[in-house]
Amino acid sequence: MLRALRNHNYRLWATADLISVTGTWMQVLGLNWVVLEMTGSATSLGVSVLLSTLPAMLLGPWAGSLADRFPPRRLVLAAESTHLALALVLAYVVWQGLPLGAVYALTAASGLIGTFGGPALGRFASQVVPREDLGNALAWNSIVNSVGRVLGMSLAGVLVTAAGQPVLFLINAASFLAVIGTINVMRTREFHPLEVSAPEQAGVRAGLGYLRGRRPLLILFALGFVLSALGRNYQVTMAAMAEGPLGAGAAGYGVLSSVFAVGTVLGGLVTARIRELTMPVLLGAAAVTSVLQALSGYLPGLLGFAALILPIAAGAVLIDTAKSTRLQLDAAEGMRGRMLAIQGTVAAGAGAVGAPLLGWLCERLGPSQALLVAGLVTLAATALAAAASRAPRPMPERPLALPAAAAAGGS
Numbered sequence: 001m002l003r004a005l006r007n008h009n010y011r012l013w014a015t016a017d018l019i020s021v022t023g024t025w026m027q028v029l030g031l032n033w034v035v036l037e038m039t040g041s042a043t044s045l046g047v048s049v050l051l052s053t054l055p056a057m058l059l060g061p062w063a064g065s066l067a068d069r070f071p072p073r074r075l076v077l078a079a080e081s082t083h084l085a086l087a088l089v090l091a092y093v094v095w096q097g098l099p100l101g102a103v104y105a106l107t108a109a110s111g112l113i114g115t116f117g118g119p120a121l122g123r124f125a126s127q128v129v130p131r132e133d134l135g136n137a138l139a140w141n142s143i144v145n146s147v148g149r150v151l152g153m154s155l156a157g158v159l160v161t162a163a164g165q166p167v168l169f170l171i172n173a174a175s176f177l178a179v180i181g182t183i184n185v186m187r188t189r190e191f192h193p194l195e196v197s198a199p200e201q202a203g204v205r206a207g208l209g210y211l212r213g214r215r216p217l218l219i220l221f222a223l224g225f226v227l228s229a230l231g232r233n234y235q236v237t238m239a240a241m242a243e244g245p246l247g248a249g250a251a252g253y254g255v256l257s258s259v260f261a262v263g264t265v266l267g268g269l270v271t272a273r274i275r276e277l278t279m280p281v282l283l284g285a286a287a288v289t290s291v292l293q294a295l296s297g298y299l300p301g302l303l304g305f306a307a308l309i310l311p312i313a314a315g316a317v318l319i320d321t322a323k324s325t326r327l328q329l330d331a332a333e334g335m336r337g338r339m340l341a342i343q344g345t346v347a348a349g350a351g352a353v354g355a356p357l358l359g360w361l362c363e364r365l366g367p368s369q370a371l372l373v374a375g376l377v378t379l380a381a382t383a384l385a386a387a388a389s390r391a392p393r394p395m396p397e398r399p400l401a402l403p404a405a406a407a408a409g410g411s
Contacts, residue, residue: 053351056118064339084177126174
């Protein structure tokens with residue numbers, strides 16, 4: 001369970017990641033509050049969220065191509081330094097009460113930097129642990145993200161009243177300093193080298209051509225899209241259930257959100273105990289969570305619904321971690337950045353499609369029936385993915401020949 005934590009560099013990275021995630025969620029809450037205070041409009045808040053995610057949907061493959069071409073350490077340091085500067089500027093803009101357009105511009109810029117930094121972060125994380133510990137490291141990353149989210153939103157809720165939103169952005173800026181400092185004190189001799197793409201194989205077209213011939217990766221992306229769109233947008237369905245059949249209102253929604261957060265931590269702990277995150281593990285978790293989702297709307301009362309939310313949240317972490325592990329281990333090292341970027345694009349597209357679709361289903365069918373339909377669809381998608389995984393391949397796949405280049409510690 002603690003395999004990844006035996007690595008010195010990963011212990012440093014996990015600590016810095018916890019600080020960074022906490023600061024990020026403090027900024028998210030503070031930014032949402034700023035937009036609502038300035039406009040009083042939920043639509044304006046939606047525009048802010050859209051601006052932060054749009055770069056990933058439009059530019060993800062190009063970001064992945066960049067991550068595959070250059071040493072990830074260099075890209076991560078550049079992205080973290082730029083995030084630090086943007087957080088400082090955002091604090092100044094809010095402190096001075098500058099127009100909403102300036103806030104929107106900084107939100108879009110932060111999303112753009114996150115889009116290009118994300119694949120490099122994924123590749124860099126796989127350098128701080130050996131290949132056999134990658135799945136365990138990703139499980140611990142899920143735990144860190146869940147704990148950081150709870151800490152960040154809790155601290156932000158206190159500080160936003162006591163000190164104002166600019167302080168949240170300043171704290172987030174300081175969290176990037178922790179990441180930059182940690183990368184610079186890591187033991188470069190203990191990095192695990194990764195191949196980088198040759199110039200002729202580094203483009204988006206080469207990445208898409210590589211993906212076209214890899215059925216396991218195509219199955220991961222297709223299943224991931226369905227699961228993320230209809231099985232992962234619980235913020236929508238929990239709100240609809242709390243307001244509708246459960247009659248629990250905002251307080252009930254808060255309870256369900258807390259239960260979901262606890263479930264994600266438990267899911268990370270369970271996932272960390274699994275030595276090998278294989279495709280059957282992923283499919284099994286997807287099938288179980290799909291069944292639980294289909295049944296969840298029909299259990300009586302808030303406690304009954306919450307009792308299924310807990311394992312559903314845990315299953316979601318297991319699914320996401322297994323999917324990311326298989327994606328990184330089954331893809332050629334020189335293609336990982338592009339595959340991670342495509343995964344981000346798929347996730348962003350699934351969120352953009354799934355949230356309004358689930359909202360429409362809740363309004364037309366009712367929340368309980370919407371959960372039933374969504375659960376049955378994700379169960380069917382899981383069955384199709386299992387059948388496709390077992391189907392014989394028409395011809396053997398030729399391995400991608402990439403030059404070995406020591407990306408570790410490159411600058």
